[in-house]
Every structure is written in structure tokens, then in C-alpha cells.
Amino acid sequence: MPENTNSRTDRRKFPHTTAMMTPQTQAILNINEATAKKLAKLHLNTLWDLALHLPLRYEDETHITPIADAPLGVPVQIEAKVLTQEVQFKPRKQLVVQVADASGSVLYLRFIHFYPSHQQQLVRGNTIRALGEIKHGFFGDEMIHPKVRQAENRSLAETLTPIYPTVNGLNQPTLRRLIQTALKHIPPTDTLPNALLNELQLPHLTDSLTLLHAPPPEYTIHDLHNGALPAWQRLKFDELLAQQLSMRLARKKRISGSAKALCGNESLSQALLAQLPFTLTRAQQNAWAEIRRDLAQTHPMHRLLQGDVGSGKTIVAALAALIAVEAGFQAAVMAPTEILAEQHYLKFKQWFEPLGLNTAWLSGSLKKREKTAAKAAIAEGTAQIAVGTHALFQDDVGFDNLGLVIVDEQHRFGVAQRLALKNKGEDLHQLMMSATPIPRTLAMSFFADLDVSVIDELPPGRTPIKTRLVNSVRRDEVAALVRRTGEMGRQVYWVCPLIEESETLQLQTAVETQQQLQAELPSMRIGLVHGRLKPQEKADIMAAFVRAELQVLVATTVIEVGVDVPNAGLMVIEHAERMGLAQLHQLRGRVGRGAAASVCVLLFSEPLSELAKSRLKVIYENTDGFEIARQDLILRGPGEFLGARQSGTPMLRFADLEEDLNLLEAARRLAEPLITKQPHVVEQHLERWLGSKEGYLGV
Known part of the structure; x- marks a missing residue:
């Protein structure tokens, strides 16, 4: 799978499963119970699980690059003879090895963490192959912690080398062997009819998997990280089709169920x-x-x-x-x-x-x-x-x-x-x-x-909320705005993300904020509510704010949803750069519930990350919740958007909802005809892609 270099979506999440590997599968793979348990941590319990466990990235060990021609900052494989080996102790203990290839070009290999096996492998006179990125170093061009192998009697790899997600105790060679074994034993037949594949111009699944697990050298790393590659398109379509089929079957099952008709006299x-x-x-x-x-x-x-x-x-x-x-x-x-x-x-x-x-x-x-x-x-x-x-x-x-x-x-x-x-x-x-x-x-x-x-419409009489972005260095101006809002008879929320001081985040706390605001605005009645108060205390404070007995309510994000105070005309959100779009939009919606104009001030602290800048730009430019949600999906991906880490929602491992809309549309169009006319295809496809997880989709 393309390596996740973009923060907007994490495609490497694994679907929920509680299955364990069968003895028959262990026998095919020739592994013991201990290895099976390590595979289970990766949710690899069947041959198909292994076949669909795709590489994070690839290494090219199919050819040798002369040191003189090797580009900087790009992984290359060189073959060279060891000239010298030295353990240096300043500025810290490290192993430094000087090598030269056939052209006489010299390169340094540097190991900050090394073992006696490294020293034995890199003795003077040995011919080795080293794979890594070349960078300018203090003594000259160098590779830091390259992958090293003996070169004698070793032929070059015929395919690019896949690097898989793994766990402690399960090394890459073992995982490669198990995946190749699985590929040899999975049924070569395709679940989808040839006519359908031809219509969609998609390759067979086994061909796609073979290519992605062992790409020939004519494929570049860039090619393999491109989601438009036909092999990737096939996997994405299969995944989306499995999702659409399972959803439709869940709906059919629900509609065929019996429930009491709830008919009242109104x-x-x-x-x-x-x-x-x-x-x-x-x-x-x-x-x-x-x-x-x-x-x-x-x-x-x-x-x-x-x-x-x-x-x-x-x-x-x-x-x-x-x-x-x-x-x-x-x-x-x-x-x-x-x-x-x-x-x-x-x-x-x-x-x-x-x-x-x-x-x-x-x-x-x-x-x-x-x-x-x-x-x-x-x-x-x-x-x-x-x-x-x-x-x-x-x-x-x-x-x-x-x-x-x-x-x-x-x-x-x-x-x-x-x-x-x-x-x-x-x-x-x-x-x-x-x-x-x-x-x-x-x-x-x-x-x-x-x-x-x-x-899709707000109650009549609502006025749009004005959103302002304010650097936290101008906090005094915001306090003055709070005073003016109170003098106009309107109420104010001031939201802080933490209750106690955090040395890591160093965010303003709700308790300190209330004390500081009370000192700056002594004539105003300022309350404090947070999640650690007893329920009755929270209820009493919220009730006092609703009755306008409090002019300012300092709060943590417990007020994110559900609070309805029409007289509240100003929302101040501290450290807005730390919050997600949905949360900012929810908090902003606590004001603007009356006929008078309302303002939401987003206080931010610099420096801002690119993601934080993107969020603040979206929330500043948009008030429509659907557009904000769409932008949020692009920035975070479906897993974060849905809270999938907490919910166990079946994740899309390969497909991207924005990039692969055409595949999603095709899956939606074809799901119903397959269910109606080819139920055996549906059964095989769902078993391959979802297995025991299908039951969770109807909740």
C-alpha cells in the first residue's frame, strides 16, 4: 500500500477481529503457536489476511549503483570492499567503516548502535552490499545505519523488496516467507466475474496481489505508491464493494425483521x-x-x-x-x-x-x-x-x-x-x-x-455568527470585548481545553482563566464549569448561567454540545489551534441562538502547524456545517472523523473516499444486481474481505 506520507488519512488501520488461526492454516504456513499469536496481533489469522497484508514501502535491491553516481537522500544499494573499521568514542561511541567500490570511490558507513556481529561482518577486505541513503557527513559522504549483507555468492534480487507492518519478534524475512506461502495456497479463482472486471478495466485479484507483494524492477517506487495503479484500483474496488454488499444485506435483514408498530393517537x-x-x-x-x-x-x-x-x-x-x-x-x-x-x-x-x-x-x-x-x-x-x-x-x-x-x-x-x-x-x-x-x-x-x-434550516430569527481569529498576544483586547459584551446585557462563554496545568502542552487552564478574568473584570459575575465537578454542582452553575445570574461562564469543552442559552453573544475559545474542526464548530454553535448578532473569537498561539492553519482557515471561512464536515473528512480521513479508534467502525484500509469516488459509485451501482443475480459471488466476496467482522456493520 502507498506509504502514508499525508496526514489526512491513515490507511494502515486494521479491522476489528477476534478470530484465531486454525491448526490447518498453521500447518500450511509451517509455524508454531507462538508465531501464530504474533500474527494475531497484526490481525493475520487466515491465508487471505496474509495475502491482503500489503507493504508499507519497498527497497530496491535489484541493481547496484556506483558510489560516484549515487544521488543524495535517495535509498540506493552499493557494492564495495571494506578498507578500514574503527570504533570511535567521541562525541559518542560509534562504529565507522570506510568502504570503496570498483571505481575507487570512497564512502563511510556509520553505526551509532552496533553489535559484535556488525564488526565481524565488516572486517577489512570483506566485500559487502549496503542499502541506505547517502548524505554529506563530517568526514565525507556517508550512510548512517545502512542495511548490510555479504556480497560473495549472492545474486541480485529479481523483484523489489517489500517492507511490511510488523510486531516485535516477527522479522521481515519471516513475514515475507509467510505471505508468499499464503499467496501460493489461496484459490486462484476470482470472486468477480470476468465480464465485470472487463467492464471496469480491472486486473484479476491474484495478479494484483502478486504485483504488489513482489514488484518487478521495471516498476519504480513512485509507481507503486500511486493509488491509480491498476493493482491498487482493484483492491480499492473490492474493499468498497464488500462494504456496499454488507450494508445492503444488513438493510435487507433489518427490513425482513419484525418490530412492534409504534402508532399513537398523537x-x-x-x-x-x-x-x-x-x-x-x-x-x-x-x-x-x-x-x-x-x-x-x-x-x-x-x-x-x-x-x-x-x-x-x-x-x-x-x-x-x-x-x-x-x-x-x-x-x-x-x-x-x-x-x-x-x-x-x-x-x-x-x-x-x-x-x-x-x-x-x-x-x-x-x-x-x-x-x-x-x-x-x-x-x-x-x-x-x-x-x-x-x-x-x-x-x-x-x-x-x-x-x-x-x-x-x-x-x-x-x-x-x-x-x-x-x-x-x-x-x-x-x-x-x-x-x-x-x-x-x-x-x-x-x-x-x-x-x-x-x-437543513435554522429556526427563524437567528443571525449569522461572526468568527474572528486573534493571536493570544492580544488577549487583553479580548478581555475588553468581554467587558463590552457584558455591559450590553449579553453573556459570554470562555472555553479552555484543560483543567490542570500540563507541562507538555502548557495550555491555559480553566481555573487560572477564571481567576485571571475575575481579577481583570472585578465587576462581572464569572462562573466555572468542568467535567470534574459533581453533577449537581455542574447543574447548579449551568442553571445560574441560563438564568443570567452569571455574565461569563469559563468552561472546558463539556459545553461542546447541548447547551442552549439564547442570551449568549460571545464565545471565546482558547488554544483553538489544538481543537478539531467538528469541536470548534460545535462550540461556536453555543452562541448565535438569539436574534442579536454574535461573535466567536478563536485565540491561537504561534507557531502553528500546517494542519492547525488549515483547520483555522476552514472554520474562519465557513459557517455551513456540511462544508466544514467535508473539509474535516479531507483533513482527517474517515477513521478520525467517525471516531473509529474508539468505535470499532470497520475502516477502509485501502480506498480513499475523496480520491476513489468513481470506484465507490461503481460499487454502489453493482452491489444490488450482484445480490439479486449472483448471491454465490456475494458470499465469497464478503467471506474474503470481511469474514467474522460482517456482523458489526448493521449496528
Whole structure:
């Protein structure tokens, strides 16, 4: 695979697997249990796993370059005779070897870390081959820590040498031998029909793998790192096709399942709408209609409700919960952080109590007596709605008659966590919410099984937020802006990324910031909220800010989502260069919730990395969440965007959603005909590419 020289995507991540290598596979590879365990750390448990374990890079040992002709800074292989060998002790202990090739050109080989074996290999008079980069050194041109081999009786390599990702105790020669053995034993037949390959102008898979594992010398390193190489195109297409097939099969399985139809008389939902001080926007009404239609069906709903910050997803989710209650079922609402879950709870309680409904609150920080009471209310059905964090899916939490699961910021939960809550009932309806808009290519790829509702308009009366980039050396000017904002009767957020001092990052802490601002602005009422406060303390401080008893709220990123204070007119974000685009956009969305103009100040400290500059440029130039999400996908790649490191989301190892859109479109177009007309091809293809991981794709 092309070496990851671009920070925007890491293609070397491995998919989730718990399988172990079978004795038959161990016998074919001629390895013991210890080696099999090392391979398992790389998720290499089958012959196909090994065949698809592609090189990070290549070394060219197919020819010899004369020292006089060798370019600087480029890996080359030279053949030379050892002239001298010396262990030097200044400025530090090192082995310095002088060699010369047939032309008489001299080169120094320098080893800062060396062993007696190096000295034995590099004795005077030996002819050796050294592979490495030549650089200008103090004594002349040199290679530092080259790869060295004896030259006598050794023919040149016939193919480029692959370098694979590996683990301790598993060296490159062993891994190469095992992969070549696997290539000889995998079935030579292709899963895809020749007609399809010809239509797409793609080579056979075994030909592609053979080329990428052992490229002939006519291929340059640049050729092999080019994703447009037909061999790479074949692997990318196969991977995208496996993803599309699995998503469609998951959808078919869901639609063929049975779920209770949640049809209410709308008495509760209409009563809630009547008591609201606002009316739903057109987009909110459309989303609610789509959810009502899904819930009335006898197969499980699997819908994603997405909308930009402040678009009003919570009220739509509340109306969905009321449909479940009207139909005689319970609804569970899960959020990734306690402060967001708690705000959902307080909002739902405010809306639902006048309707005669009981909303239970469950989180890990509750006292034992409160937790026991909440679990009892949920299990007995006296609580029609349960709101909480991951505590909702613990084994000891049981529901009386759960019908609907609502998951906010769903991409921040692990697959296994979402699966655990889903398994609390029989074929449950699921509504997932996200304030991080999903770019089109990502939705086509990772969310192909979801029905999507989009709230694409903000409530009326909102004014655009002005974004300003300010160097932290001008912090005094920002403090003056805070004072003026307070004098106008508006409120201020001041967000800091850390609670305690960090010697590594040396970021301003929330505690110090509050103290400093209070000293600079003694007439203003300044509060502090962070994740280490007790839940009641956080709730009290947030309530005081909502009631405008506090003019400034200094906070960590716990206020990223869910906080709604229309009077807040200024958001100051310290060390904005350290934050991701989605987080900056979420934080900025905490202001601009009223009719008055609002400002977001992004304080940054220099020097800035190229990635930080790119992020700040995107957030400064864009307010549209979908465009920001698209740029975020380009900068970070799908794994980071989706939180895949935490979630276990199946990663794309080879394909790039921006570069390979044509392959994604082809995979989407061909998936359904293959499922309908050639199910045996589908089965073989999924087994080859996903194996035991397929079950995770439907969550």
C-alpha cells in the first residue's frame, strides 16, 4: 500500500477481529503457536489476511549503483570492499567503516548502535552490499545505519523488496516467507466475474496481489505508491464493494425483521407542541413525518437524524419518544457525556412532566440509592422515558417494554455499546442523532444502511455568527470585548481545553482563566464549569448561567454540545489551534441562538502547524456545517472523523473516499444486481474481505 506520507488519512488501520488461526492454516504456513499469536496481533489469522497484508514501502535491491553516481537522500544499494573499521568514542561511541567500490570511490558507513556481529561482518577486505541513503557527513559522504549483507555468492534480487507492518519478534524475512506461502495456497479463482472486471478495466485479484507483494524492477517506487495503479484500483474496488454488499444485506435483514408498530393517537405529541413557545420549522416537520412513518412500520427503524448545531434535533427526538409512549412502549435516550445526557434529561423532564410522564435519569455518578430507584422505575415501567449515559446499557438495567432507542452523537459510541443497548429489547426501532453533518461520500460509504433525515434550516430569527481569529498576544483586547459584551446585557462563554496545568502542552487552564478574568473584570459575575465537578454542582452553575445570574461562564469543552442559552453573544475559545474542526464548530454553535448578532473569537498561539492553519482557515471561512464536515473528512480521513479508534467502525484500509469516488459509485451501482443475480459471488466476496467482522456493520 502507498506509504502514508499525508496526514489526512491513515490507511494502515486494521479491522476489528477476534478470530484465531486454525491448526490447518498453521500447518500450511509451517509455524508454531507462538508465531501464530504474533500474527494475531497484526490481525493475520487466515491465508487471505496474509495475502491482503500489503507493504508499507519497498527497497530496491535489484541493481547496484556506483558510489560516484549515487544521488543524495535517495535509498540506493552499493557494492564495495571494506578498507578500514574503527570504533570511535567521541562525541559518542560509534562504529565507522570506510568502504570503496570498483571505481575507487570512497564512502563511510556509520553505526551509532552496533553489535559484535556488525564488526565481524565488516572486517577489512570483506566485500559487502549496503542499502541506505547517502548524505554529506563530517568526514565525507556517508550512510548512517545502512542495511548490510555479504556480497560473495549472492545474486541480485529479481523483484523489489517489500517492507511490511510488523510486531516485535516477527522479522521481515519471516513475514515475507509467510505471505508468499499464503499467496501460493489461496484459490486462484476470482470472486468477480470476468465480464465485470472487463467492464471496469480491472486486473484479476491474484495478479494484483502478486504485483504488489513482489514488484518487478521495471516498476519504480513512485509507481507503486500511486493509488491509480491498476493493482491498487482493484483492491480499492473490492474493499468498497464488500462494504456496499454488507450494508445492503444488513438493510435487507433489518427490513425482513419484525418490530412492534409504534402508532399513537398523537395526543401527547400534540399536547407538547401546544405548550412550546415556538413552532417547528419546515425541516423539523419533515423529519418528524419521516420518523412517524418509520415507527408505524413492522420492521425496525434505523434512521439518522442529522442537522447543524442549533437546528432543533432535540424536540424532534422528544416527539419520537412520545410516539413510542403513546403506543404503550418505553423510549431510551443515550448521550456520550454526562453533561449532555443530563441536559437532555432536564429538557425532557421540563417538557414531559406537564403531560403526566415520568422521565428517569441514569448515570454512573448517581448515588447507589438514586441509581437503584431509577433502575426500578425503568424495569417496572413507571418511567416511560429513560435518559442516561452508557450506564443505560449495563447488564443490570432492564426495561419493562422498550420500543425505541435514541442515541445522540451516535458516532462517539462504540459499536459494541450501541449493540448492547439495542439488545435490551426485541427488534427495537433506532433513531440516531448527529450534530456533525455527514459528508455525501461518507454517507454513501459508512452509512449506506441508514435512512437519513436532514434538518437543513435554522429556526427563524437567528443571525449569522461572526468568527474572528486573534493571536493570544492580544488577549487583553479580548478581555475588553468581554467587558463590552457584558455591559450590553449579553453573556459570554470562555472555553479552555484543560483543567490542570500540563507541562507538555502548557495550555491555559480553566481555573487560572477564571481567576485571571475575575481579577481583570472585578465587576462581572464569572462562573466555572468542568467535567470534574459533581453533577449537581455542574447543574447548579449551568442553571445560574441560563438564568443570567452569571455574565461569563469559563468552561472546558463539556459545553461542546447541548447547551442552549439564547442570551449568549460571545464565545471565546482558547488554544483553538489544538481543537478539531467538528469541536470548534460545535462550540461556536453555543452562541448565535438569539436574534442579536454574535461573535466567536478563536485565540491561537504561534507557531502553528500546517494542519492547525488549515483547520483555522476552514472554520474562519465557513459557517455551513456540511462544508466544514467535508473539509474535516479531507483533513482527517474517515477513521478520525467517525471516531473509529474508539468505535470499532470497520475502516477502509485501502480506498480513499475523496480520491476513489468513481470506484465507490461503481460499487454502489453493482452491489444490488450482484445480490439479486449472483448471491454465490456475494458470499465469497464478503467471506474474503470481511469474514467474522460482517456482523458489526448493521449496528
